[in-house]
Amino acid sequence: MSTENVEFELTEEQRLVRSTAKDFAEKEVLPLARKVDHEHYFPKELIPKLSALGFLGVFVPEEFGGAELDFVSYSVIVEELARVCASTSVIVSAHNSLCIWPILNHASDEQKKRYLPKLASGESLGCFALSEPSTGSDAAAQTCMSKKEGDTWVINGVKNWVTNGPEADVCILFTMENPEEKHKGINAFIVDLKTTKGVSIGKKEDKLGICGSPTSSITFDNVELSNDQLLGTPGLGFKIAMSTLDGGRIGIASQAVGIARAALEDSLQYARERKAFGKPIGQHQSIQNHLADMSCSIDAARLMALSASRRKDAKLPYTRAAAQAKLFASEASVQCALKGIQIHGGYGYVREFNVERYLRDAKITEIYEGTSEIQRLVIASQLLKE
Numbered sequence: 001m002s003t004e005n006v007e008f009e010l011t012e013e014q015r016l017v018r019s020t021a022k023d024f025a026e027k028e029v030l031p032l033a034r035k036v037d038h039e040h041y042f043p044k045e046l047i048p049k050l051s052a053l054g055f056l057g058v059f060v061p062e063e064f065g066g067a068e069l070d071f072v073s074y075s076v077i078v079e080e081l082a083r084v085c086a087s088t089s090v091i092v093s094a095h096n097s098l099c100i101w102p103i104l105n106h107a108s109d110e111q112k113k114r115y116l117p118k119l120a121s122g123e124s125l126g127c128f129a130l131s132e133p134s135t136g137s138d139a140a141a142q143t144c145m146s147k148k149e150g151d152t153w154v155i156n157g158v159k160n161w162v163t164n165g166p167e168a169d170v171c172i173l174f175t176m177e178n179p180e181e182k183h184k185g186i187n188a189f190i191v192d193l194k195t196t197k198g199v200s201i202g203k204k205e206d207k208l209g210i211c212g213s214p215t216s217s218i219t220f221d222n223v224e225l226s227n228d229q230l231l232g233t234p235g236l237g238f239k240i241a242m243s244t245l246d247g248g249r250i251g252i253a254s255q256a257v258g259i260a261r262a263a264l265e266d267s268l269q270y271a272r273e274r275k276a277f278g279k280p281i282g283q284h285q286s287i288q289n290h291l292a293d294m295s296c297s298i299d300a301a302r303l304m305a306l307s308a309s310r311r312k313d314a315k316l317p318y319t320r321a322a323a324q325a326k327l328f329a330s331e332a333s334v335q336c337a338l339k340g341i342q343i344h345g346g347y348g349y350v351r352e353f354n355v356e357r358y359l360r361d362a363k364i365t366e367i368y369e370g371t372s373e374i375q376r377l378v379i380a381s382q383l384l385k386e
């Protein structure tokens with residue numbers, strides 16, 4: 001399917017990024033996609049290939065070994081990966097936007113030198129641990145505690161639903177230091193998961209979709225961190241988390257667009273081939289209506305994601321644009337996947353075809369990095385402030 005409707009919006013470099021990502025996705029990621037889903041397989045063989053293209057250090061400056069691309073390029077890469085394998089796209093997006101982005105924006109020069117080259121080269125995989133078993137949307141109600149004892153921070157508590165958790169080396173961790181100060185009492189740390197004593201990774205969650213994206217809890221039992229593992233200053237954690245999620249949400253919007261596009265592409269092919277009542281089902285107006293609605297919502301969602309990316313690149317406020325893009329694209333993605341199943345009839349309901357996977361993969365985009373209900377709260381509160 002053509003992406004022409006938005007190509008004119010992209011610079012020459014961004015168009016090159018799109019064709020490179022599309023090519024890579026089709027040649028290297030697509031052949032693994034069914035195994036990734038059916039066997040809940042983490043596609044580790046893709047890590048060196050993704051890093052060779054710069055996709056594991058999309059915004060990392062060249063001096064640290066990254067691709068130093070803009071956020072529009074990042075959106076384009078995530079969309080192309082999600083079109084063939086949503087699990088791979090979220091492994092990449094959690095690493096780039098949830099782990100690398102806060103390091104780029106809040107870490108000291110020493111911390112950047114220590115972490116960015118390994119993250120950009122794929123030697124280290126990143127993750128982000130904000131949610132807990134008893135709190136997700138209400139991120140200020142953190143119970144994982146950090147207590148300063150002399151020069152050491154002592155961490156105790158459990159984080160939940162950590163994307164990349166079972167495979168990750170570097171974690172952006174959020175903890176509560178002063179509960180009475182609520183969101184102002186939260187700290188952020190950079191933690192080396194595999195070498196820090198007292199860190200244990202929970203079992204891999206058995207999920208509905210994005211089955212190859214590994215998710216787990218992480219427990220911190222009297223974990224001792226030095227002061228140079230604090231990210232930013234004490235009390236800045238909540239701001240770091242919220243600003244990181246603003247960018248992350250654009251990536252989720254692009255992920256949702258990629259999944260929806262896959263649903264439309266498969267449906268178009270099926271509508272041309274499958275015959276009913278003596279003609280291809282694509283000749284029946286009801287099927288045409290589904291296809292037309294899918295195409296409109298995909299193009300609208302993509303434009304919203306790219307527009308939010310462009311605002312971010314231009315250093316304009318983008319909290320509302322990002323929340324709107326995520327809300328619209330994730331709901332459009334679920335609707336497109338449902339329509340895709342409907343167009344495939346009975347074949348849409350079995351695993352022989354990929355459309356049932358698109359629905360399972362699309363659903364998570366309405367939940368993580370802020371549910372649709374939370375996006376509506378963010379959008380309305382921004383509108384009332386503006």
Ligand SMILES: Cc1cc2nc3c(=O)[nH]c(=O)nc-3n(C[C@H](O)[C@H](O)[C@H](O)COP(=O)(O)OP(=O)(O)OC[C@H]3O[C@@H](n4cnc5c(N)ncnc54)[C@H](O)[C@@H]3O)c2cc1C
Nearest residue numbers: 128129130131135136137138161162163368369370371373
């Ligand atoms: C596969 C997966 C991967 C994830 N990856 C990560 C990750 O890498 N890092 C991380 O930190 N977290 C991650 N999460 C957690 C995710 O961000 C949370 O699940 C999500 O924010 C919702 O939090 P919750 O599950 O605690 O639901 P709750 O906050 O308990 O919400 C339950 C319901 O109540 C609604 N609700 C809550 N508050 C309000 C309100 N004020 N107004 C209206 N409705 C409300 C919600 O929208 C939802 O429908 C992941 C989750 C999943 C499932």
